[in-house]
Amino acid sequence: MELRLLQSFLVLSHELHFGRAAARLHIAQPPLTKQIHQLEKQLGVQLFERHPRGVRLTTAGEALVPEAEQILNAVDRAVHTVRHAEHGGAGRLVLGYSGATGTALVPGLLRSVITAQPGVDVDVKRYGSSSLVADAVLAGEVDLGQVMLPFEHPDLGTRAVAQHQPLLVVAKDHPLADRPSVRVEELDGMDFVTPRRYSGSALLQLLQEVCATAGFTPRVVKETPDTYTTLMLVGAGVGISIVITGIDVLSSEVRYVAFEQDNLPSLESAVAWRKKNPSRRLDHAVTAMTSGPP
Incomplete structure (x- = not known):
């Protein structure tokens, strides 16, 4: 079924007059009559009853009006969506x-x-x-x-x-918790909670690089699958850790402390x-x- 046949049908269903409908469609009346006959033939029903002053919809025609409107509206929406998507919207x-x-x-x-x-x-x-x-x-x-x-x-x-710059994270009752800043070398010998070792762990690599600037390797007592678990264990006093700025995780059990050095590795x-x-x-x-x- 061609969309132009449904369009012609809807216009005629509104005008109920072949002459006026043809004028709205910018075609002559004979082609419009042919289109309506073609649509009726495809559907196997009569859509209009002719009378001296125009036409009226049959029961089948009345049933087709909302369906045809829905089809053409869906096509319009599809065209709008596709064109809008072309511009990324x-x-x-x-x-x-x-x-x-x-x-x-x-x-x-x-x-x-x-x-x-x-x-x-x-x-x-x-x-x-x-x-x-x-x-x-x-x-x-x-x-x-x-x-x-x-x-x-x-x-x-x-x-x-x-x-993201590195930050020290400690339990709220840790000796370093109330310090405005610390130096990396002060962490040498302390217990660390670190991300689990796996290929491509950027945060673990950063932690190791920060400690390396002070010439030591962190003493790892616990490895965790994610930052949330790290903060939980740090808050419980298991150890300290190094995280990064930009992490918006609320925890009343930990404190974040900046490093004094301003040339540390970052992410x-x-x-x-x-x-x-x-x-x-x-x-x-x-x-x-x-x-x-x-």
């Missing part, structure tokens, strides 16, 4: 993230996208590590991923979104995407996320 965008850093950053990143593309439907998926987020991006499970740099993969593009958060993804919506999202607060 519609569709669905899924962002993958991991850890406390992702929890802190993702709301702002998504807000930037929504502000720049009001029609986009955003969603999130949480993973256990940056490596798993990157795997999800490569597999097409998510469109974008929040990862920690340094991170390199030939099929992924990355762009930094935040810089960057970035968004990663699959380079071969052709979506313009994705391009606009990356630009929105990396251009600063909305």
Whole structure:
């Protein structure tokens, strides 16, 4: 069934006069009559009854009106959505993230996208590590991923979104808890709670590099699967740890202490995407996320 036949049918159903309907459709009356006959033949029913002053809808014709309106409205919506999506303003965008850093950053990143593309439907998926987020991006499970740099993969593009400085975290009753700042060498010989060792653990690498600037290796007493667990154990007095700025995790049992040194190693958060993804919506999202607060 051709859409133009439904359009002609609806116009005639409103005008109930072939002459007026043909004028609205900018065609002659004979082609309109032919179109209505063609539609009736396809449906196997009579849609209009002719009378001297025009036409009236049959029962079948009355039943077709709302259906035809729904079909044409759906087509209009589809056209609008597709054209809007061409400019990056519609569709669905899924962002993958991991850890406390992702929890802190993702709301702002998504807000930037929504502000720049009001029609986009955003969603999130949480993973256990940056490596798993990157795997999800490569597999097409998510469109974008929040990862920690340094991170390199030939099929992924990355762009930094935040810089993170190291912070000491201790229990609230620890001797260093009330200090405004500490030097790294003061931590030598203390018990550390650290991220679990796995390939690509950026936070563990940072912790080790910070300690190395003072010439020591941290004495690890407990390894944890995530930052939340690290904070819980630090708050319980199991040990101290090093985290990063930008983690918005509330805990009344820990205190964050800055380092006196201003040249310590740091980390960057970035968004990663699959380079071969052709979506313009994705391009606009990356630009929105990396251009600063909305």
